[in-house]
Amino acid sequence: MSEAVAAPAWDQKELTVGQLSERSGAAVSALHFYERKGLISSRRTSGNQRRYPRGMLRRVALIRIGQRVGIPLADIKAALDQLPDGRTPTKKDWERLSRSWREELDERIRMLQQVRDDFTDCIGCGCLSLNRCSLANRHDELGKHGEGARRLVESA
Amino acid sequence: MSEAVAAPAWDQKELTVGQLSERSGAAVSALHFYERKGLISSRRTSGNQRRYPRGMLRRVALIRIGQRVGIPLADIKAALDQLPDGRTPTKKDWERLSRSWREELDERIRMLQQVRDDFTDCIGCGCLSLNRCSLANRHDELGKHGEGARRLVESA
DNA sequence: CCTCAACCTCAAGCGATGTTGAGGTCGAGG
DNA sequence: CCTCGACCTCAACATCGCTTGAGGTTGAGG
Numbered sequence: 008m009s010e011a012v013a014a015p016a017w018d019q020k021e022l023t024v025g026q027l028s029e030r031s032g033a034a035v036s037a038l039h040f041y042e043r044k045g046l047i048s049s050r051r052t053s054g055n056q057r058r059y060p061r062g063m064l065r066r067v068a069l070i071r072i073g074q075r076v077g078i079p080l081a082d083i084k085a086a087l088d089q090l091p092d093g094r095t096p097t098k099k100d101w102e103r104l105s106r107s108w109r110e111e112l113d114e115r116i117r118m119l120q121q122v123r124d125d126f127t128d129c130i131g132c133g134c135l136s137l138n139r140c141s142l143a144n145r146h147d148e149l150g151k152h153g154e155g156a157r158r159l160v161e162s163a
Numbered sequence: 164m165s166e167a168v169a170a171p172a173w174d175q176k177e178l179t180v181g182q183l184s185e186r187s188g189a190a191v192s193a194l195h196f197y198e199r200k201g202l203i204s205s206r207r208t209s210g211n212q213r214r215y216p217r218g219m220l221r222r223v224a225l226i227r228i229g230q231r232v233g234i235p236l237a238d239i240k241a242a243l244d245q246l247p248d249g250r251t252p253t254k255k256d257w258e259r260l261s262r263s264w265r266e267e268l269d270e271r272i273r274m275l276q277q278v279r280d281d282f283t284d285c286i287g288c289g290c291l292s293l294n295r296c297s298l299a300n301r302h303d304e305l306g307k308h309g310e311g312a313r314r315l316v317e318s319a
Numbered sequence: 320c321c322t323c324a325a326c327c328t329c330a331a332g333c334g335a336t337g338t339t340g341a342g343g344t345c346g347a348g349g
Numbered sequence: 350c351c352t353c354g355a356c357c358t359c360a361a362c363a364t365c366g367c368t369t370g371a372g373g374t375t376g377a378g379g
Contacts, residue, residue: 023355023356024355024356024357025355025356034337034338035355035356036337036338036339037336037337037338039337039357039358040336040337040338044336052345054344054345054346054356054357055344055345055356055357055358056344056345056355056356056357057356057357072278072282074336075274075278076274076275076278077233079335079336080335080336081335105282105283108282109279109282109283112275112278112279112282113279115275116272116275116276116279118231118232119232119268119271119272119275120272122228122231122232122268123265123268123269123272126228126261126264126265126268127261127265179325179326180325180326181324181325181326190367190368191325191326192367192368192369193366193367193368195327195328196366196367196368200366208375210326210327210374210375210376211326211327211328211374211375212325212326212327212374212375212376213326213327230366235365235366236365236366237365
């Protein structure tokens with residue numbers, strides 16, 4: 008009982024991959040994948056099995072939160088890389104991360120609201136004209152300012 | 164000039180794939196892809212080239228809007244399939260579509276705000292405990308109500 | 320007529336995000 | 350000692366949303 012499976016909670020210092028999976032909600036295969044990608048890491052036992060400190064639970068939670076709102080793993084990794092890998096993150100570390108993610112989230116919310124409002128204006132109204140509206144012409148701002156002819160629509 | 168390339172705007176009834184691409188901001192290859200997937204369709208000239216009615220611009224715009232906010236193509240297709248394929252969509256058609264997308268957008272906004280607020284509470288605060296918070300335990304609601312042990316965290 | 324960009328099809332490839340399966344090890348309980 | 354579930358690695362496959370390339374046609378200007 009001391010190493011692999013079902014030690015009582017009050018006695019556990021580390022988590023097995025199965026436990027981390029169950030508690031985080033991520034599949035074991037996904038945890039392996041995250042490890043390959045460098046988002047998480049593990050200690051190995053003498054028998055080559057993974058062991059995670061409890062703090063890894065928070066890290067994985069963070070990954071899944073990011074995923075839920077559509078942040079690519081690479082970006083999540085970039086955020087996590089700000090955290091010290093050796094030591095347990097301090098409150099300051101988490102706060103810094105929290106701040107930058109909040110901005111990311113705010114940005115996404117802002118964008119979605121913009122889309123929603125434009126959408127309602129644009130299609131919900133009577134004009135039925137996507138021609139001049141900010142939604143339809145969005146690639147004008149975003150796009151690689153292409154060659155020539157950027158006048159998207161001149162007649163309907 | 165009458166068929167393939169650069170007829171003056173005031174004279175064009177249909178768009179070539181290149182024109183649709185330029186005006187919509189979608190790559191030609193993406194338009195082909197959308198066609199294969201059934202999101203758009205085209206008339207063919209005697210020489211087998213695609214020709215699009217102007218209304219296709221709106222359809223493609225819609226596709227791209229959906230993409231921007233992370234709606235999978237299959238879902239976008241489902242929405243577009245509500246539009247009549249034979250005739251030009253009426254105001255009513257667009258309004259129906261608009262309504263359902265607005266709901267989709269509202270839902271996504273709501274979710275993001277929830278995440279942001281939970282996130283701020285959870286990490287921005289001093290507790291540093293994702294253990295009991297709604298964010299970290301999200302898979303509890305979402306997940307396949309798995310076998311046994313759904314008590315995610317009993318000790319920190 | 321010749322040229323040349325824009326078009327066509329079909330097949331393969333790509334990056335992200337994993338899952339699945341084969342084949343084997345570890346370790347605790349009976 | 351034996352069994353059996355949880356673990357290991359590695360490779361292959363899967364889905365989405367395209368892009369790229371090969372190889373060929375179309376059609377308008379010169």
